[in-house]
Amino acid sequence: MNRTxxxxxxxxxxxxxxxxxxxxxxxxxxxxxGELPPDVAAKLDVAEREIISTxxxxxxxxxxxxxxxxxRLESREPLDDSIVERGEFSLPxxxxxxxxRLIAPDGSAYLELSGDGEAEPDSVLWLVSLxxxxxxxxxxxxPEITLDDARWIGNDVIAVVGVDNGADxxxxxxxxxxxxxxxxxxxxxxxxxxxxxx
Numbered sequence: 001m002n003r004t005x006x007x008x009x010x011x012x013x014x015x016x017x018x019x020x021x022x023x024x025x026x027x028x029x030x031x032x033x034g035e036l037p038p039d040v041a042a043k044l045d046v047a048e049r050e051i052i053s054t055x056x057x058x059x060x061x062x063x064x065x066x067x068x069x070x071x072r073l074e075s076r077e078p079l080d081d082s083i084v085e086r087g088e089f090s091l092p093x094x095x096x097x098x099x100x101r102l103i104a105p106d107g108s109a110y111l112e113l114s115g116d117g118e119a120e121p122d123s124v125l126w127l128v129s130l131x132x133x134x135x136x137x138x139x140x141x142x143p144e145i146t147l148d149d150a151r152w153i154g155n156d157v158i159a160v161v162g163v164d165n166g167a168d169x170x171x172x173x174x175x176x177x178x179x180x181x182x183x184x185x186x187x188x189x190x191x192x193x194x195x196x197x198x
Contacts, residue, residue, distance in 0.1 A: 036076070036187070044076070048180050048189055051153055056178065059151045063161045063176035071178060071191040079186040081127070083137035089128050101151050111150050111158065123147035125160060127183075138181055139188070145177070156184045164192075 036044070052068050064071075092098035092110060102111040112126040112135070121143040128135045139147060139160065147162040160179040178191040 040185075041076070044182070044185065044187065044189065045073070048073075048191075051157065051159070051180065052178070052191065055153055056159060059153075059159060060149060060161045060176070060178075063148065068178075070193045072193065074190045074192045076187055076189045079138065079181065079183070079188050081136040081138055081186075083140075085135040086133060087135070089130055089133055089135065091130060104152050104155050106155050108155070111152075113147055113150050113160075123162065125150060125158075127158075139179060148176075157182055 052071055056068050056071075057064055091103065091107065098110075102113070104110060108131050109127055109129045112124075112128060114120055114124045114126075123139070123141045123146050124137060125139040125147055126135050127138050138158070141147065141162075144165050145162055146165055147160055150158055150160045153159055158179075158181040160181065161176050162179075163176055175193045180189045180191070181187075182189070
């Protein structure tokens with residue numbers, strides 16, 4: 001009888017190990033490839049087209065003077081916010097030099113946008129969480145891309161605009177690039193008017 005229990009427990013343990021390995025490998029594939037289930041991707045497409053058509057023109061009128069009809073989804077990638085700095089952070093003075101538009105609507109976080117193309121050639125977007133007391137890097141680009149502005153759309157979506165400066169740092173086009181960062185889904189969608197990858 002003890003031998004029967006040993007066989008049963010061994011079989012159960014083996015099946016559990018195989019299931020655990022399968023789940024770990026599947027999770028790894030998803031995070032590397034960035035593929036979303038088709039129903040989730042379709043919902044994001046609809047929600048993002050709504051944001052682009054109704055909110056982006058008013059948020060960034062200088063970046064899209066000819067409208068947003070030509071914007072096309074170039075890529076959708078997992079959000080890589082693995083660069084984290086811990087510290088003591090407080091809300092910047094909302095009436096001072098810090099733009100109010102960079103503070104989350106609920107006041108729990110704010111955005112830091114750095115890089116001017118000259119003194120700081122790299123462009124970086126940080127999310128500072130006042131609750132977690134940490135700063136997470138959401139976007140990073142070298143001198144070929146300049147991040148110009150960012151705005152909150154609710155507490156879970158961040159819209160960012162910038163331009164492609166080309167490989168040599170000279171502006172390749174006058175066309176803006178739009179990033180929609182979905183914090184809840186942990187996804188970054190990149191929209192542009194060309195087929196080039198970012």
